[in-house]
Amino acid sequence: xxxxxxxxxxxxxxxxxxxxxxxxxxxxxxxxxxxxxxxxxxxxxxxxxxxxxxxxxxxxxxxxxxxxxxxxxxxxxxxxxxxxxxxxxxxxxxxxxxxxxxxxxxxxxxxxxxxxxxxxxxxxxxxxxxxxxxxxxxxxxxxxxxxxxxxxxxxxxxxxxxxxxxxxxxxxxxxxxxxxxxxxxxxxxxxx
Amino acid sequence: xxxxxxxxxxxxxxxxxxxxxxxxxxxxxxxxxxxxxxxxxxxxxxxxxxxxxxxxxxxxxxxxxxxxxxxxxxxxxxxxxxxxxxxxxxxxxxxxxxxxxxxxxxxxxxxxxxxxxxxxxxxxxxxxxxxxxxxxxxxxxxxxxxxxxxxxxxxxxxxxxxxxxxxxxxxxxxxxxxxxxxxxxxxxxxxx
DNA sequence: AACCGATTGTGATTTTGGTCACAGATTTTC
DNA sequence: GAAAATCTGTGACCAAAATCACAATCGGTT
Numbered sequence: 001x002x003x004x005x006x007x008x009x010x011x012x013x014x015x016x017x018x019x020x021x022x023x024x025x026x027x028x029x030x031x032x033x034x035x036x037x038x039x040x041x042x043x044x045x046x047x048x049x050x051x052x053x054x055x056x057x058x059x060x061x062x063x064x065x066x067x068x069x070x071x072x073x074x075x076x077x078x079x080x081x082x083x084x085x086x087x088x089x090x091x092x093x094x095x096x097x098x099x100x101x102x103x104x105x106x107x108x109x110x111x112x113x114x115x116x117x118x119x120x121x122x123x124x125x126x127x128x129x130x131x132x133x134x135x136x137x138x139x140x141x142x143x144x145x146x147x148x149x150x151x152x153x154x155x156x157x158x159x160x161x162x163x164x165x166x167x168x169x170x171x172x173x174x175x176x177x178x179x180x181x182x183x184x185x186x187x188x189x190x191x192x
Numbered sequence: 193x194x195x196x197x198x199x200x201x202x203x204x205x206x207x208x209x210x211x212x213x214x215x216x217x218x219x220x221x222x223x224x225x226x227x228x229x230x231x232x233x234x235x236x237x238x239x240x241x242x243x244x245x246x247x248x249x250x251x252x253x254x255x256x257x258x259x260x261x262x263x264x265x266x267x268x269x270x271x272x273x274x275x276x277x278x279x280x281x282x283x284x285x286x287x288x289x290x291x292x293x294x295x296x297x298x299x300x301x302x303x304x305x306x307x308x309x310x311x312x313x314x315x316x317x318x319x320x321x322x323x324x325x326x327x328x329x330x331x332x333x334x335x336x337x338x339x340x341x342x343x344x345x346x347x348x349x350x351x352x353x354x355x356x357x358x359x360x361x362x363x364x365x366x367x368x369x370x371x372x373x374x375x376x377x378x379x380x381x382x383x384x
Numbered sequence: 385a386a387c388c389g390a391t392t393g394t395g396a397t398t399t400t401g402g403t404c405a406c407a408g409a410t411t412t413t414c
Numbered sequence: 415g416a417a418a419a420t421c422t423g424t425g426a427c428c429a430a431a432a433t434c435a436c437a438a439t440c441g442g443t444t
Contacts, residue, residue, distance in 0.1 A: 142335050
């Protein structure tokens with residue numbers, strides 16, 4: 001009845017807030033399965049945000065063009081929720097891009113359906129709240145890394161906290177994510 | 193019936209989610225009015241987080257001791273919610289400190305009562321969710337500043353986005369907040 | 385297999401911002 | 415109101431990382 005992907009999604013949701021069968025069905029019913037080839041955009045700067053994504057497989061990057069440079073602000077791997085919050089909440093054209101960094105399969109939940117879920121049951125509000133708590137904690141940590149750590153420590157941070165990124169994401173993108181020049185990160189890695 | 197402080201609090205809450213009279217009363221009933229003198233700690237590293245604060249007047253800083261240096265990670269001014277999310281959600285001893293940077297008056301909402309509110313009505317869940325959306329957007333912006341802006345641009349960011357900090361917060365603390373040496377920020381300011 | 389583009393490595397050079405040191409200035413404290 | 419502590423300004427120096435330039439490697443495509 002449930003596919004394997006459905007079950008993985010449910011497990012992930014359960015980490016934040018446990019949904020009963022009806023609620024989960026409601027959630028699943030408004031999720032749309034999609035595939036993106038490498039280099040395809042899930043969201044392009046200038047467009048309106050169309051919701052959030054739950055990655056089944058692949059990798060997605062969030063980046064912003066800042067005087068000609070692609071500055072990566074986040075990466076999303078499988079079983080994670082890819083999103084661009086600002087344009088999602090403000091309903092303004094996005095300044096940022098979501099792009100598939102490899103062939104990717106995912107569930108898409110549109111903004112419209114997400115808002116309907118929030119109306120439907122407090123369980124979804126709680127889920128949203130807890131997910132946001134999690135995301136904010138993570139973002140606080142990134143800020144700490146950028147504010148307080150030296151280049152080598154930033155690399156060590158990735159090794160410890162997000163080791164999967166090292167395999168899957170090009171070093172060039174990781175460098176921008178860590179606020180470093182590509183060359184600096186390359187030299188740090190050469191030392192290991 | 194409502195004090196002026198109550199009304200200001202309600203207005204601030206309304207920006208995120210409008211509460212009806214009963215709900216607002218429930219909220220107010222579990223808020224405790226408190227005063228802190230300058231340099232008093234609202235939360236000390238090593239202790240358990242005891243909730244969130246709504247500032248009526250004064251200023252509060254959030255900092256972490258990182259090899260001997262006080263690294264300020266946020267500042268809270270009047271009509272803002274001061275918090276340390278990580279220890280609040282994880283219920284672990286805090287690694288961070290909340291300190292009054294001037295004489296401060298505030299409402300305190302304990303973690304325990306906050307959780308009760310979440311159980312009581314979906315309005316509080318939604319309020320929490322929307323507040324977190326706001327906080328996460330703000331934090332994303334800070335990360336962007338630290339990742340992508342040069343020292344002078346960081347100062348300009350403060351001038352534009354949080355001008356009140358420039359008057360009320362010592363330059364030394366602002367420097368750590370922006371990930372700069374105190375001397376660098378001093379020289380930038382001298383140029384104006 | 386050969387090609388083309390994207391990605392990475394590495395040396396040389398430059399520059400920015402950090403560090404150190406100390407002097408004023410401003411606030412607290414008793 | 416004097417002393418102490420905290421905070422800020424400023425010069426000299428240094429070091430770390432950015433930039434520049436180019437070669438090498440990897441990956442995907444036809």
